[in-house]
Amino acid sequence: MQLESLRIFCDVVRWSSFSRGAAQNGISQSTASQAVHQLEMRLGVKLIDRSKRPLVPTPQGRVFYEGCRELVARYEELEARVRSLDDEPSVMGTVRVASIYSVGLAHLTAYADRFRSLYPQAEVKLDYQHPTAVVESVRQGRSDLGLISFPKRWPDLTVIPWKEEEMVVVVNPRHRLSSQTEVEVGQLDGLEAVTFEPDLAIRRAIDRFLRKHGVQVEVVLAFDNIENIKRAVIEMPTGLAILPRPTLEREIGAGLLAALPFCDAVLKRPLAIVHRGAGGLSVTATRFLRLLSGESRAGAGVGERVAATPAS
Numbered sequence: 001m002q003l004e005s006l007r008i009f010c011d012v013v014r015w016s017s018f019s020r021g022a023a024q025n026g027i028s029q030s031t032a033s034q035a036v037h038q039l040e041m042r043l044g045v046k047l048i049d050r051s052k053r054p055l056v057p058t059p060q061g062r063v064f065y066e067g068c069r070e071l072v073a074r075y076e077e078l079e080a081r082v083r084s085l086d087d088e089p090s091v092m093g094t095v096r097v098a099s100i101y102s103v104g105l106a107h108l109t110a111y112a113d114r115f116r117s118l119y120p121q122a123e124v125k126l127d128y129q130h131p132t133a134v135v136e137s138v139r140q141g142r143s144d145l146g147l148i149s150f151p152k153r154w155p156d157l158t159v160i161p162w163k164e165e166e167m168v169v170v171v172n173p174r175h176r177l178s179s180q181t182e183v184e185v186g187q188l189d190g191l192e193a194v195t196f197e198p199d200l201a202i203r204r205a206i207d208r209f210l211r212k213h214g215v216q217v218e219v220v221l222a223f224d225n226i227e228n229i230k231r232a233v234i235e236m237p238t239g240l241a242i243l244p245r246p247t248l249e250r251e252i253g254a255g256l257l258a259a260l261p262f263c264d265a266v267l268k269r270p271l272a273i274v275h276r277g278a279g280g281l282s283v284t285a286t287r288f289l290r291l292l293s294g295e296s297r298a299g300a301g302v303g304e305r306v307a308a309t310p311a312s
Helices: 003-015 018-025 029-043 059-083 105-118 131-139 201-212 226-235 245-253 283-293
Strands: 093-100 122-129 145-149 158-171 192-196 218-223 240-244 258-260 268-275
Touching: 003 018, 003 029, 003 059, 018 029, 029 059, 093 105, 093 131, 093 283, 105 122, 105 283, 122 131, 122 283, 131 145, 131 268, 145 283, 158 226, 158 245, 158 283, 192 201, 192 226, 218 226, 226 240, 226 245, 240 245, 245 258, 268 283
Parallel strands: 093 122, 093 145, 192 218, 192 240
Antiparallel strands: 145 268, 158 240, 158 258, 158 268
């Protein structure tokens, strides 16, 4: 039984698709289907229920997948370790990073470029997703690392605090508050606001913050990502939003938005890195994790379960 067939099977299950599993391995869909069929013939059981869309593993296939996933991951880590023994720049392969939209393409691309300069044979694949999808992508092994905000505690994931970002009031330059350089929380009471959808952790944190200060805003629009919120505030002179300051640099520089820090309170957005544990990380993924975390923290965090930052 070849390891390559196990890898193909894992990718087919991971993506619930023969075509996507095949693409991950640079082969045709029929080749991927044949590889899985040969495994089924060897084991004498059906591993994938082909009658359902998207594809799902059978109970036997689920058990086989869990075992194969660990086997393939350990072999790939071992292979990477052997290749990296002689020379550090021999780190190679792809690091798959899932991130919430608001971390910023330019910000992460800078990390990816730096990593490629350090390890020319390595590649960083960035995928921007909804917060829930980021966690599931890491949990199911589609991504090596995940970048999220307001982290929780997950028993099957390692959470590493990454950074904290100041949250500020954002207004259109024609808004009545735009002439100020800072704002008191109480000044927001009764004003129109564009905010996040209620099921997002960042929305719950903002709501708690406002309730704590006895403030109630009039929510006129709600979105699931920062880019849409910024566009809405740009187009609505009477509206405001509360957003992480680092996500506003482009719009502030262009004069499209004004950012007002709170003068009487502090609200921050914690960002964290999540992964499935040291045993599930390749050498290449571990190197990228160290680059994100900073060399001074490289030893702390990798393989350790770190308490999630409170979302308050």
